[in-house]
Amino acid sequence: xxxxxxxxxxxxxxxxxxxxxTMLRRISSPAVSIGRxxxxxxxxxxxxxxxxxxxxxxxxxxxxxxxxxxVTTIFKEMAVPVEFEKIELNREQMKDEGSFxxxxxxxxxxxxxxxxxxxxSADFRHHNLEFRGGLxxxxxVVRCMSFEGIQTHHTxxxxxxxxxxxxxxxxxLEHESVSGVVESLKIITQEKSMRIAKFAFDYAREHNRKKxxxxxxxxxxxxxxxxxxxxxxxVSEDYPMIEYEEQIVxxxxxxxxxxxxxxxxxxxxxxxxxxxxxxxxxxxxxxxxVPSKSYGENIAVFEPGARHTWMEMxxxxxxxxxxxxxxxxxxxxxxxxxxAGDLLIKAVKNVINRREVQTRDxxxxxxxxxxxxxxxxxxxxxxKNQ
Amino acid sequence: SSGINAEYxxxxxxxTIRRTFGLYANVRPAKSVPGVITPxxxxxxxxxxxxxxxxxxxxxIEHQVxxxxxQSVKLITRDASRxxxxxxxxxxxxxxxKNxxxxxxxxxxxxxxxxxLEQCREVAxxxxxxxxxxxxxxxxxxxxxxxxxxxxxxxxxxxxxxxxxxxTAGxxxxxxxxxxxxxxxxxxxxxxxxHGTADDLVEANKGNPTALLMSGLMMLRHMGLKSQADKIxxxxxxxxxxxxxxxxxxxxxxxxxxxxxEICRKIRG
Numbered sequence: 001x002x003x004x005x006x007x008x009x010x011x012x013x014x015x016x017x018x019x020x021x022t023m024l025r026r027i028s029s030p031a032v033s034i035g036r037x038x039x040x041x042x043x044x045x046x047x048x049x050x051x052x053x054x055x056x057x058x059x060x061x062x063x064x065x066x067x068x069x070x071v072t073t074i075f076k077e078m079a080v081p082v083e084f085e086k087i088e089l090n091r092e093q094m095k096d097e098g099s100f101x102x103x104x105x106x107x108x109x110x111x112x113x114x115x116x117x118x119x120x121s122a123d124f125r126h127h128n129l130e131f132r133g134g135l136x137x138x139x140x141v142v143r144c145m146s147f148e149g150i151q152t153h154h155t156x157x158x159x160x161x162x163x164x165x166x167x168x169x170x171x172x173l174e175h176e177s178v179s180g181v182v183e184s185l186k187i188i189t190q191e192k193s194m195r196i197a198k199f200a201f202d203y204a205r206e207h208n209r210k211k212x213x214x215x216x217x218x219x220x221x222x223x224x225x226x227x228x229x230x231x232x233x234x235v236s237e238d239y240p241m242i243e244y245e246e247q248i249v250x251x252x253x254x255x256x257x258x259x260x261x262x263x264x265x266x267x268x269x270x271x272x273x274x275x276x277x278x279x280x281x282x283x284x285x286x287x288x289x290v291p292s293k294s295y296g297e298n299i300a301v302f303e304p305g306a307r308h309t310w311m312e313m314x315x316x317x318x319x320x321x322x323x324x325x326x327x328x329x330x331x332x333x334x335x336x337x338x339x340a341g342d343l344l345i346k347a348v349k350n351v352i353n354r355r356e357v358q359t360r361d362x363x364x365x366x367x368x369x370x371x372x373x374x375x376x377x378x379x380x381x382x383x384k385n386q
Numbered sequence: 387s388s389g390i391n392a393e394y395x396x397x398x399x400x401x402t403i404r405r406t407f408g409l410y411a412n413v414r415p416a417k418s419v420p421g422v423i424t425p426x427x428x429x430x431x432x433x434x435x436x437x438x439x440x441x442x443x444x445x446x447i448e449h450q451v452x453x454x455x456x457q458s459v460k461l462i463t464r465d466a467s468r469x470x471x472x473x474x475x476x477x478x479x480x481x482x483x484k485n486x487x488x489x490x491x492x493x494x495x496x497x498x499x500x501x502x503l504e505q506c507r508e509v510a511x512x513x514x515x516x517x518x519x520x521x522x523x524x525x526x527x528x529x530x531x532x533x534x535x536x537x538x539x540x541x542x543x544x545x546x547x548x549x550x551x552x553x554t555a556g557x558x559x560x561x562x563x564x565x566x567x568x569x570x571x572x573x574x575x576x577x578x579x580x581h582g583t584a585d586d587l588v589e590a591n592k593g594n595p596t597a598l599l600m601s602g603l604m605m606l607r608h609m610g611l612k613s614q615a616d617k618i619x620x621x622x623x624x625x626x627x628x629x630x631x632x633x634x635x636x637x638x639x640x641x642x643x644x645x646x647x648e649i650c651r652k653i654r655g
Contacts, residue, residue: 153425153531169460174497180464184498186443190454217545223448224458250549254556257531258424271491275549278524282531306528 053335056106056113057084062309063319063368064116070321070372071114071328077376080332080340085110089118104134112335113301114328117309137296138192139199140165140273142305144280144290149353150362157284159263162203163273164196164228165294170270188224188269193231199295200232200267201239211243212236215252215268215276228269253279281306288320288361289352291327293334300334302327317368320359322348325375347378401446404439409568409576410466411473412437412547413604416554419563419596421626422636426557429535433554434483436474436539437547438502439568441466444544462498462543467505473569474541475513485517485538486510489526489546502543527553555580562635565600567608575608577601591641594633596622599649621652 059068068086075082087103107113140163146155173185197214204212214232218225229246236244247255249272255262256279268276281290290305304323313319325348333341351357357374358364366374403409414435418427447459478486488506492499503520510518521529523546530537534557542550555564561581568576579597587593599622606615625631631648632638640648 169491170494172494174495176497180501182462182498182501184460184462184495186458186460188456188458220444221448221458223450224456227456250552253527253549253553254561257426257553257556258560272549274491274524275527279527279531279553282528286532287528306524308522308525308528 052081052083053112054083054085054110055331055335056103056110056115057086058089058103058113058115058118059086060089060116060309061119062117062311062314064118064309066315066317066319066368067116067304067321067324068114070368070375071324073372074325074344074376074379075328078340078344078379080337082332082335082337084114107135107299107301111299112331113299114324114331115301115303116324117303117307119309119311135296135299135301136166137294137299137301138164138166139196139203139295140277140292141203141294142277142281142290142292144277144284144305146284147289147349147352149355150285150289152283152285153257154260154283157260157263157280159260159280160203160207160209160265161273161277161280162196162200162265162267163277164192164267164269165273166270167192168270186221186224186271188227190227190231193228193269194235197232197235197267200265201235201242204242204265205239209242209265211245211264212239213252213263213266214244214246215249215266215272216246217249217272219248225269232267249276252276256280256283278306285352286320286361287323288359289322289326291323291330293327293330300331302331302334318360319368320361321368321371321375322352325372343379343382344375347375347382350382351375351378401444403576404568407568407570407574407576408440409570409574410438410440411470411569412439412551413477413567413569414547414551414554414564414580415604416551416558416564418558419626420623421629421632422559422563424557424559426534429533431534431537431554431557433534433537434477434481434539435547435551435554436470436477436541437551438466438470438543439547440544442544460495460498460545462501464501464505467502467543468509471506471509471541474539475509475516478516478539479513483516483539485519487526487537487540488518488520489523489540489542489550490520491523491546493522499543506541523550526550530554530557551580559636561597562594563596563600565597565604567601567604575605577605577608591643592634593642594635595642595646596626596633617653618649621649624652625649 057068059065072084085106087099087106089099089103142161144157144159144161146152146157167187167189169186171185171187173187174182176182200212214229216225216229218229253275256276260280260283266276281287284290287304287306287308292303292305294301294303304327310319326345329341329344329348332344351374352362357366357371359366359368359371414437416431416433416435418431441461441463443460445459445461447461448456450456474486488503490499490503492503510516530553540550552561555561564580566578566580579601581597584593603615603619625645625648629638631640631645633640633642633645
């Protein structure tokens with residue numbers, strides 16, 4: 001049994017070396033941004049004191065705080081050079097507008113964030129939306145990959161759902177024009193459609209993916225989804241090496257439950273993105289195991305892929321921390337701490353596939369801390385075997 | 387850069403029929419079909435989608451505000467929401483269904499989906515024996531692909547209903563097996579298969595009539611001809627379970643008429 005003290009010290013030493021190597025690599029290699037999208041999915045680390053990067057942490061509502069705890073525990077034991085600026089932002093805090101604005105400022109300043117889901121509070125504007133709109137975090141990326149150790153109806157899934165996250169049906173423009181008649185506006189703009197299309201194709205190219213599918217309902221919403229589709233088509237012409245196809249969203253949902261292996265990268269407007277990413281997350285194991293990354297011009301936010309707070313289980317420590325921990329691992333990679341990120345991802349996957357420690361959603365009865373401990377033990381083993 | 391021109395299309399005939407007869411509720415049952423094995427056959431699917439059929443995102447009201455900015459209007463009215471809710475609860479009561487869940491995104495679309503939910507709740511209060519809940523649409527997508535057996539009757543506005551009912555059709559084996567009914571005022575009811583025209587299968591007579599047949603059975607039941615409907619349904623299910631005389635789309639080699647003859651043979655007994 002290795003004591004946590006020595007584990008921490010070992011990791012600390014390990015990561016001190018990594019930092020030096022990373023810094024040297026950065027100095028010696030040329031800037032790598034050939035044909036990049038408007039946003040680069042790999043960040044320039046913002047270093048603060050002592051080589052540590054400051055990252056905003058927003059635990060959120062429901063089981064969010066418990067999941068955030070898992071991440072902070074793991075990062076502490078790994079002695080990762082990341083410092084969290086923790087901002088409590090949940091339903092109670094929302095009454096104070098100041099704390100919300102502070103969270104936005106913090107994210108702008110740090111450029112990187114890790115968050116849970118914030119529940120809508122009755123009186124205020126929908127905060128998850130404000131986050132994305134105010135910070136212009138416009139591209140949400142959810143990668144759904146089958147786990148060997150999770151029993152699901154389908155196997156061999158590896159799709160990436162890219163969702164435009166700032167406009168569409170989520171424009172929050174509603175009015176009751178006449179009593180009993182409500183109009184809700186869905187906005188699609190050429191600018192944002194082109195932007196997300198370009199992001200999707202760049203992402204596909206960067207990650208060696210072969211096909212991009214545009215998901216739409218232009219047969220019914222001829223102007224709005226028609227515009228989105230036309231933008232995707234135009235952008236696709238700049239990427240002849242990547243196959244492009246279009247599919248109507250109802251058919252997509254059907255295909256996802258019949259033959260999900262056919263999908264590679266999917267790009268879509270806001271609402272369909274919400275449905276498809278949740279559907280796909282359900283196919284590979286549920287909200288507890290799917291992470292996501294969201295990008296804006298100068299900002300990246302990492303959070304679980306299926307945004308559900310699971311309020312009923314708040315405080316009971318039964319939620320699966322895998323999704324949150326995987327999101328934090330992707331955040332490490334974004335900060336160029338690739339060795340740490342990859343190690344953490346491998347540890348989480350090994351634990352899930354081994355099926356010895358399973359939280360309720362995976363069919364077991366382990367608690368959140370037990371799962372976290374399992375990740376840490378696996379990390380220890382992996383590090384020793386390197 | 388050059389302007390992007392979105393395409394315009396002609397007004398659909400389906401839409402015209404829907405509007406002419408005021409078909410306000412679309413009923414789409416999805417039940418696992420014996421003989422058609424899908425990853426979900428084991429736990430079994432047996433749910434019904436009640437979809438508002440006249441408004442919502444299908445209002446057809448769209449305009450280009452300025453070049454490059456398009457807005458599409460989703461219309462939700464109290465009356466249409468109440469009509470479909472009333473039909474759903476009455477259907478549930480008539481068919482012995484115990485649970486209704488309303489699917490929505492009222493966290494995002496507070497006023498429109500909020501109004502829809504308001505009407506659902508009002509109607510639910512009049513049917514205390516039916517268990518009524520609400521669920522976010524994305525949660526429902528997540529949960530139904532994990533365990534569809536937990537879903538019974540689902541009630542929702544137009545767009546969600548369209549997407550979700552294709553999802554449930556996929557769970558049972560595809561649109562080729564999906565029946566549907568459209569309810570209008572004054573007892574008008576029009577039943578149709580949901581799938582497309584499948585022009586490539588016409589000449590060789592290879593189309594699968596099951597969806598249309600099931601739709602016909604829904605019609606018979608609506609007309610009160612329950613025993614006849616049950617008899618036909620038993621014959622259809624037996625034919626499908628045997629898997630000897632079935633059409634190509636579900637793994638067989640029979641033509642449309644051959645499949646129909648087999649069913650008739652079973653009815654005659």
